[in-house]
Amino acid sequence: xxxxxxxxxxxxxxxxxxxxxxxxxxxxxxxxxxxxxxxxxxxxxxxxxxxxxxxxxxxxxxxxxxxxxxxxxxxxxxxxxxxxxxxxxxxxxxxxxxxxxxxxxxxxxxxxxxxxxxxxxxxxxxxxxxxxxxxxxxxxxxxxxx
Numbered sequence: 001x002x003x004x005x006x007x008x009x010x011x012x013x014x015x016x017x018x019x020x021x022x023x024x025x026x027x028x029x030x031x032x033x034x035x036x037x038x039x040x041x042x043x044x045x046x047x048x049x050x051x052x053x054x055x056x057x058x059x060x061x062x063x064x065x066x067x068x069x070x071x072x073x074x075x076x077x078x079x080x081x082x083x084x085x086x087x088x089x090x091x092x093x094x095x096x097x098x099x100x101x102x103x104x105x106x107x108x109x110x111x112x113x114x115x116x117x118x119x120x121x122x123x124x125x126x127x128x129x130x131x132x133x134x135x136x137x138x139x140x141x142x143x144x145x146x
Contacts, residue, residue, distance in 0.1 A: 029053065033083075
C-alpha cells in the first residue's frame, strides 16, 4: 500500500486565498502625531534609541497593530482630549509641549501609557520616554498572559 500526500486547496470558495495579517508592533519605528512639528523636532534631536517618523495622513496609521507605540504631541489641553481615540487604539505616549506636568494625570486617565513633559531637560525627557516604553512592554506581557 502506498501513502500519498494530499495537498490542501489553496483557494476558498471564491477562488482567492485570504490570509489574516496581524501587524506586529515595532518599538524601533515609532510614529509621532504632531500638527505643529515642534515636538517631533525635539524628540528627533535626542538619541532615544528609536526611529521616529511623522505620518502625513491618518491612513498611514491603519497598517499599525494595536500594540504599536504612538507618540502624540499636545500643545494644549484640548489636544489631549482629542487624542482619546488614539489612546484607545494604540499604546500612546503624550508629549506635552509647554503644558507642564499638571495634565499628566488627565492623559493617563484617558488611556495614555505615558506622559512626557517636553519642558524638561534632555536627560529627564530621555528617562521619561524610556519609562513609558518600558510600561508598554509590561502591559503587552500582562495582556498576553491574560
